[in-house]
Amino acid sequence: MWDTLISYCSYALLLTGSFLSLTFAIGLLRFPDFYTRMHAAGVSDTLCAGLIVLGLVLQAGISLVTLKLLFILLFLWFTSPTASFALARAAHRAGYGVNEQQEASSSNS
Amino acid sequence: MILAVTAIALLVAMALTLARALLGPSIFDRILAVNTFGTKIVLFLGVYGFLTQRPDFLDIALVYALINFISTLAVLRFFESGQLVMPKDKE
Amino acid sequence: MKHSLLLTALLAIFWLALSGHYVAFTLILGALSIALVMWLNWKMHISDERVLPPLLLLRLPRYWMWLLLEIIKSNIHVAIKIWQPRLDIQPQFKKIPSPWKRDVTRVVHANSITLTPGTVTVTVDKDSFLVHSLTDETMQALESPEMKEQLEKLERFQ
Amino acid sequence: MVAIAVAVMRDLFAIVMLFGIYSLLTAGIFVSLDAVDVAFTEAAVGAGISTILILSTLALTSREEKKSTHSRFLPLLVVLVTGATLVYGTLDMPAFSDPQAPVHQHVAPRYLDQAQQETGVPNIVTAVLASYRSYDTMGEVTVIFTAGIAVMLLLSAFRHREDEAGNLNDLSHHPVLKYVARLMIPFILLFALYVQFHGDYGPGGGFQAGVIFAAGFILYGLVVGIDKTRSMFSDSVLRWLMASGLLLYIGVGVVTLLLGGEFLNYNVLAADQVKGQHWGIFLVELGVGITVTATMIAMFLAFSEVRRPE
Numbered sequence: 233m234w235d236t237l238i239s240y241c242s243y244a245l246l247l248t249g250s251f252l253s254l255t256f257a258i259g260l261l262r263f264p265d266f267y268t269r270m271h272a273a274g275v276s277d278t279l280c281a282g283l284i285v286l287g288l289v290l291q292a293g294i295s296l297v298t299l300k301l302l303f304i305l306l307f308l309w310f311t312s313p314t315a316s317f318a319l320a321r322a323a324h325r326a327g328y329g330v331n332e333q334q335e336a337s338s339s340n341s
Numbered sequence: 342m343i344l345a346v347t348a349i350a351l352l353v354a355m356a357l358t359l360a361r362a363l364l365g366p367s368i369f370d371r372i373l374a375v376n377t378f379g380t381k382i383v384l385f386l387g388v389y390g391f392l393t394q395r396p397d398f399l400d401i402a403l404v405y406a407l408i409n410f411i412s413t414l415a416v417l418r419f420f421e422s423g424q425l426v427m428p429k430d431k432e
Numbered sequence: 433m434k435h436s437l438l439l440t441a442l443l444a445i446f447w448l449a450l451s452g453h454y455v456a457f458t459l460i461l462g463a464l465s466i467a468l469v470m471w472l473n474w475k476m477h478i479s480d481e482r483v484l485p486p487l488l489l490l491r492l493p494r495y496w497m498w499l500l501l502e503i504i505k506s507n508i509h510v511a512i513k514i515w516q517p518r519l520d521i522q523p524q525f526k527k528i529p530s531p532w533k534r535d536v537t538r539v540v541h542a543n544s545i546t547l548t549p550g551t552v553t554v555t556v557d558k559d560s561f562l563v564h565s566l567t568d569e570t571m572q573a574l575e576s577p578e579m580k581e582q583l584e585k586l587e588r589f590q
Numbered sequence: 591m592v593a594i595a596v597a598v599m600r601d602l603f604a605i606v607m608l609f610g611i612y613s614l615l616t617a618g619i620f621v622s623l624d625a626v627d628v629a630f631t632e633a634a635v636g637a638g639i640s641t642i643l644i645l646s647t648l649a650l651t652s653r654e655e656k657k658s659t660h661s662r663f664l665p666l667l668v669v670l671v672t673g674a675t676l677v678y679g680t681l682d683m684p685a686f687s688d689p690q691a692p693v694h695q696h697v698a699p700r701y702l703d704q705a706q707q708e709t710g711v712p713n714i715v716t717a718v719l720a721s722y723r724s725y726d727t728m729g730e731v732t733v734i735f736t737a738g739i740a741v742m743l744l745l746s747a748f749r750h751r752e753d754e755a756g757n758l759n760d761l762s763h764h765p766v767l768k769y770v771a772r773l774m775i776p777f778i779l780l781f782a783l784y785v786q787f788h789g790d791y792g793p794g795g796g797f798q799a800g801v802i803f804a805a806g807f808i809l810y811g812l813v814v815g816i817d818k819t820r821s822m823f824s825d826s827v828l829r830w831l832m833a834s835g836l837l838l839y840i841g842v843g844v845v846t847l848l849l850g851g852e853f854l855n856y857n858v859l860a861a862d863q864v865k866g867q868h869w870g871i872f873l874v875e876l877g878v879g880i881t882v883t884a885t886m887i888a889m890f891l892a893f894s895e896v897r898r899p900e
Contacts, residue, residue: 246346249384250351253354253384256514260361260374266370269361273373278503285387296452317553403450403781446781447780447784462787466780469779535765
């Protein structure tokens with residue numbers, strides 16, 4: 233009883249995670265410019281990664297594999313935003329897309 | 342079964358990311374795509390490890406989680422300065 | 433001193449999690465490896481109290497719980513925006529204040545913004561960040577007093 | 591497919607990025623072929639180090655590929671002929687995973703069947719590389735050693751010291767990057783050591799560990815500053831490390847000779863054959879790891895300290 237509940241939970245997490253990963257991949261293709269794509273891509277990997285890893289953790293039960301998975305998740309959560317930030321900063325410093333951005337926001341307001 | 346679905350979803354997402362990397366248009370889009378691709382590979386390796394019952398793959402996933410970050414930084418650094426090490430600081 | 437102990441403990445946990453072979457030989461190798469890393473760390477000044485304040489670790493889990501909720505909320509928000517047939521986004525840059533004294537708090541702040549979908553920290557200055565936001569709503573979430581409160585607690589706890 | 595795109599594009603920088611993806615994909619293929627060790631190497635080398643080294647080379651040359659002045663016909667012909675030959679060659683190759691293929695008939699069965707009991711090492715790839723094929727591996731280490739020395743010698747002629755410019759660190763102004771990198775480096779280093787010492791059990795071993803270990807220092811160099819890394823690893827230290835790794839390898843061989851065995855036959859290292867194999871492989875892998883680490887750091891430093899030719 234308990235086992236089936238856990239495995240259903242894990243399936244739910246995995247499916248949501250895969251759905252999110254698809255969603256953001258589509259966002260990556262659909263969004264109009266670099267910064268907006270950035271929101272779709274690197275950033276959202278964090279929750280999708282979290283869901284999938286948690287789903288795997290539930291499958292593994294409590295073991296060393298769990299700990300390893302959690303370490304992977306931790307590293308991803310530390311490095312991924314840092315890399316995104318470095319990327320955004322580099323793009324900004326290169327002056328990429330600044331003008332388009334202002335136009336876009338002024339046309340909206 | 343669900344694991345296979347997850348793996349396939351990740352593969353499709355990876356293919357879409359690859360499309361972005363090939364389309365560009367700017368260099369940053371490509372770097373972004375490669376970086377995201379790395380994260381997806383980490384997840385895929387994890388799922389695949391479970392699918393084949395071989396937790397060895399988690400080690401490879403860890404390598405990616407650690408190394409991908411370094412290469413992204415190196416690439417950015419190269420792009421910002423044209424050289425891995427700047428002769429002089431801009432700021 | 434406290435910091436070295438903490439780092440050693442963390443490294444030991446990491447090693448034990450990785451290894452999975454608990455015989456004398458690998459345990460001794462583990463101890464030697466940790467010693468080598470700690471020696472390099474000391475020699476090259478890689479990590480010190482400012483990087484890993486021991487007290488912060490007590491506070492961080494609670495912060496993470498709060499952050500996790502925020503991340504889930506904005507994930508749903510951004511996912512809806514992606515699936516909407518007509519793109520309804522208001523991309524914008526904005527400067528937001530970040531008056532934190534300690535580097536750790538600023539790093540946590542910057543990375544929290546980036547971790548939350550819909551917002552990305554673009555540049556970090558002395559007392560403010562330049563943030564890019566996907567929609568008006570995600571920007572409002574950033575400027576909420578709640579976030580400031582959480583970070584203040586974090587800063588006090590070091 | 592990625593390879594085609596790589597060939598088509600002119601912007602070398604974009605090509606480097608795509609190579610990154612290419613190696614990620616290759617690793618994925620190796621994984622699905624169950625060649626975990628190869629995938630591991632590809633992951634460690636392809637994802638990080640090769641990108642960094644190619645980039646440093648690019649930094650020395652220029653970003654855009656030179657427009658070719660030769661006629662395009664000749665290279666095309668050469669490529670076509672080579673390609674045709676290769677395709678012709680593959681026709682003779684046995685079908686994929688055919689058990690009758692010569693590869694599977696020669697030494698492989700013996701390795702697979704007896705590696706476990708003869709060497710006592712659960713990971714067959716490590717057993718094959720470090721024990722049965724230890725001559726070959728020694729040759730490879732020597733090649734790496736020679737390459738490292740050559741790069742150091744060639745590029746040190748062009749080295750410029752950071753005299754007038756002062757600090758060479760750009761990213762160090764970056765609190766976020768610096769912070770996260772400092773947090774990560776100890777774990778990267780420890781992970782490398784884990785890979786080094788657990789090559790017997792899981793995927794891993796000296797080559798991969800050396801690359802990851804070096805990657806930790808490269809991250810340090812990128813974020814904290816090349817000069818700091820250089821002060822830790824001067825040329826003489828690096829040369830000493832490279833040589834000592836190789837010497838450790840050869841030394842194990844000499845010791846086995848002295849103990850009355852053949853060169854690099856580890857059985858004589860301990861009273862028990864399996865124990866002897868274990869120690870032999872351990873020491874040899876350690877030698878490989880040290881040499882690879884030192885060579886990678888040396889290459890990184892040598893490349894990044896060269897002034898770009900104006």
